[in-house]
Amino acid sequence: MKTPEPNQHPTIALYAMAALTGVSLATSALLLWSTGVPAGPAIVAAAPPSLLLGVIGLASRFLCKAMPLREASRSSIAAAHAGSAVAASSLWLVIWRAWLAILARGSGTAIKPDFSLLFGLGVMLYFAAVAVHYLMLELDASREAEEAALRYRVLAREAELRAFKAQLDPHFLFNSLNAIASLCGTRPLDAREMTQKLADFFRLVLRFGSLQEVTLSEEIDLVSRYLSIEKVRFGDRLDVHIEVDERAGNCKVPPLLLQPLVENAVRHGVASMLEGGRLEIRASMNDEALRIRIDNPADPERTDVRGEGIGLQNARGRLGAISEGRARLDAFERAGQFRVDIELPQ
Amino acid sequence: MIRTVIVDDESPSRDILREFLSGDEEFEIAAECVNGFEAVKAVAEQDPDLLLLDVQMPKLDGFEVLALLDRSPVVVFVTAHDEFALRAFDVHALDYLLKPFSEERFRQMLDRVREKVRRGERAPVSAMSSALRARPLQRIVIRHDDGEIQVVPVGRVDYVEASDDAIVIVTGGARLRKQQAIGELASELDPTRFVRIHRSFLLNIERIEKLALYARDSRVAILRDGTKLPVSRSGYATLKELL
Numbered sequence: 001m002k003t004p005e006p007n008q009h010p011t012i013a014l015y016a017m018a019a020l021t022g023v024s025l026a027t028s029a030l031l032l033w034s035t036g037v038p039a040g041p042a043i044v045a046a047a048p049p050s051l052l053l054g055v056i057g058l059a060s061r062f063l064c065k066a067m068p069l070r071e072a073s074r075s076s077i078a079a080a081h082a083g084s085a086v087a088a089s090s091l092w093l094v095i096w097r098a099w100l101a102i103l104a105r106g107s108g109t110a111i112k113p114d115f116s117l118l119f120g121l122g123v124m125l126y127f128a129a130v131a132v133h134y135l136m137l138e139l140d141a142s143r144e145a146e147e148a149a150l151r152y153r154v155l156a157r158e159a160e161l162r163a164f165k166a167q168l169d170p171h172f173l174f175n176s177l178n179a180i181a182s183l184c185g186t187r188p189l190d191a192r193e194m195t196q197k198l199a200d201f202f203r204l205v206l207r208f209g210s211l212q213e214v215t216l217s218e219e220i221d222l223v224s225r226y227l228s229i230e231k232v233r234f235g236d237r238l239d240v241h242i243e244v245d246e247r248a249g250n251c252k253v254p255p256l257l258l259q260p261l262v263e264n265a266v267r268h269g270v271a272s273m274l275e276g277g278r279l280e281i282r283a284s285m286n287d288e289a290l291r292i293r294i295d296n297p298a299d300p301e302r303t304d305v306r307g308e309g310i311g312l313q314n315a316r317g318r319l320g321a322i323s324e325g326r327a328r329l330d331a332f333e334r335a336g337q338f339r340v341d342i343e344l345p346q
Numbered sequence: 347m348i349r350t351v352i353v354d355d356e357s358p359s360r361d362i363l364r365e366f367l368s369g370d371e372e373f374e375i376a377a378e379c380v381n382g383f384e385a386v387k388a389v390a391e392q393d394p395d396l397l398l399l400d401v402q403m404p405k406l407d408g409f410e411v412l413a414l415l416d417r418s419p420v421v422v423f424v425t426a427h428d429e430f431a432l433r434a435f436d437v438h439a440l441d442y443l444l445k446p447f448s449e450e451r452f453r454q455m456l457d458r459v460r461e462k463v464r465r466g467e468r469a470p471v472s473a474m475s476s477a478l479r480a481r482p483l484q485r486i487v488i489r490h491d492d493g494e495i496q497v498v499p500v501g502r503v504d505y506v507e508a509s510d511d512a513i514v515i516v517t518g519g520a521r522l523r524k525q526q527a528i529g530e531l532a533s534e535l536d537p538t539r540f541v542r543i544h545r546s547f548l549l550n551i552e553r554i555e556k557l558a559l560y561a562r563d564s565r566v567a568i569l570r571d572g573t574k575l576p577v578s579r580s581g582y583a584t585l586k587e588l589l
Contacts, residue, residue: 174426175356178445182362233356271355272404274381299404301485301499 013061016132021054024125028118037111045103045111049095053122056088057129064133070141081130089122156254156321169263173198179233194232201225208255213322216283216290217249223262223281230266237276238266248283251290251346254318260311261294261340268309269296269338285346292342300336312340319344348463349376351392353385353411354400354424359445363398363424366452372460382406383495386414390493394419395463401425405497406487412437414489420459482536486515488524496522500535505575506548519571538588543567543581551588 025046032042063084067077093115104110176198183191204222208214220242227240262281270277277297284291312331319327319342328343350373352363360378367373373396377388382403389397397419401408408423409430423434426445434442440462441455486503488496498517507514508528515522532542543549553569557577560566565577567585577585 171426174445178362178426178447179356179358181446182358182365185365186361233358235357237355271402274383274404301405301497 013058013133013136017054017058017129020057020125020129021050024050024053027121031117031121032111032113035113041111045100048099049092052095053092053125056091057126060084060088060126060129061133064130064137068137069134081127085123085126088126089119092122093119152321152324155317172263175233176229194229197225197229201229205256211255213252214255215249216244216251216253219253219255219258220244220249220281223258226259226262227266227279234270234276237273238270239276239278241278241280243281244283245285247285248290251285251344253290253344254322257315257318258292258294261315264309264311265294265296265338268302269298272299272302273297288346290344290346294340296338297336298333298338300333347374348372348396348459349374349392349394350396350398351377351379351385351388351394351419352398353379353382353408355380355403359400359424366449370453370456373456382408382411385411386489386495387493389415389417389419393417396459397421398424401427401430406495409433409437410485410487414487414495420462422455422459483534486524488515488522498522500539503550504553504569505550506531508546541581541584541588543575543577543585545578547575549575551585557582557585
């Protein structure tokens with residue numbers, strides 16, 4: 001999944017630097033004024049070095065980004081910023097000296113500030129800028145984490161909704177109702193049983209739609225109900241074999257994960273074969289991962305082949321959302337057999 | 347008696363058609379078929395008046411069955427899918443029953459069939475067959491003289507050659523003869539995959555190895571298996587656009 005570039009407060013950083021320039025201008029002008037320089041010339045003298053300090057403060061953002069608080073070691077961060085503070089403050093003194101020399105040449109009266117005090121001021125202001133940068137970066141990081149979590153939640157929710165909608169394939173309902181209508185005439189008891197099966201199935205689907213997770217056994221139970229309904233329509237053409245080991249059955253899976261895949265296996269697989277075929281579902285636990293395999297025959301010459309269907313993409317999306325990308329879903333078709341393999345680390 | 351053939355791959359669907367039909371003495375079931383192949387065979391053998399036809403069936407769907415018929419019974423589609431209704435209208439189906447349907451609706455259909463059969467109206471086969479296939483065609487269905495039906499996915503076709511009033515479909519060395527005009531087949535296939543490179547040749551362009559100049563202004567297409575086919579000037583223009 002592509003992560004959009006997080007908002008990094010560039011404009012706020014600029015405002016902060018303008019503020020730094022202002023603070024620098026005020027404090028250094030005050031410093032000059034306290035040594036007897038009139039206010040006007042003090043401000044003129046302090047302006048260019050303060051502007052420079054603002055720029056240095058802005059540049060220190062890159063060093064802060066290069067040495068994030070959470071990742072770099074405390075001592076290396078301290079050393080980097082101490083060195084950089086000394087360098088920045090030295091540069092600021094050089095500008096002070098140069099600018100005061102130019103002013104002295106112009107007005108004839110030299111301003112002689114206490115350079116050690118100015119140096120200290122430069123170092124302090126540099127560290128103030130660094131503190132502001134780190135604060136901003138932390139805000140960004142936490143907001144980014146929040147957004148990522150939200151994206152996963154939205155994805156999971158969307159996938160659930162799509163799965164739920166796909167679940168209610170109207171043709172499944174129409175065909176089942178048609179089968180019931182047919183049974184009413186010839187085998188009324190079977191018709192009654194089928195309405196019961198259909199009702200139980202839809203009730204279960206509705207309940208699953210509101211759950212966050214179910215056990216694999218519960219999901220397999222739903223799938224079996226679905227298959228027993230389809231069996232009424234397809235008769236001997238649909239042969240079902242399900243094998244789930246006990247540990248696998250207790251694993252948690254997203255509700256309605258397998259159902260659309262099994263539905264595909266019937267609709268596009270077994271139903272595409274003249275003689276039908278065997279649908280196999282196997283699940284086991286090994287290497288601390290739940291492995292589920294669905295096998296079914298499929299006519300390689302069927303006309304509804306359209307690459308990977310929505311069912312598969314949906315299942316993959318949901319697996320990705322719940323496992324944060326660790327789960328796998330692979331689908332292959334070879335020699336008239338279609339296979340879906342799911343691996344879900346526990 | 348109105349002789350009826352029922353075609354549906356699901357047994358409950360056949361059951362209810364049989365049950366509802368048995369309520370009308372004028373209708374008689376001539377055959378029940380569980381797939382398209384059986385349907386084509388049954389229609390050839392029984393020459394029924396009415397064909398009750400499911401659409402979605404394995405291998406050969408309802409529309410493909412119609413394309414293969416050499417007789418023209420009254421056709422009524424019976425399906426759970428409403429999205430084929432327009433195509434059904436195109437192929438002059440008399441009615442379109444959506445599953446599940448009521449007995450009343452079924453009786454209305456039977457009355458319409460009765461009326462049509464009494465008037466002796468039947469759509470001419472030729473008018474039906476050209477209009478009814480999915481476009482572009484996914485499978486070419488061939489009916490051999492012995493009644494056997496062969497389904498060839500279009501991706502497997504190398505090229506098609508005109509031969510008198512018929513065509514020969516060449517697929518992996520096998521040559522299958524079909525009664526159809528080459529122009530008609532060309533119009534049904536995907537024009538970006540199959541190009542009429544010559545008056546007598548329709549080529550699957552995936553099979554082209556290269557095009558060579560044969561004489562001034564005349565070219566040949568050399569296929570992967572070494573076959574050489576003539577390319578006309580207009581055929582070359584179309585190929586150049588696509589390749």
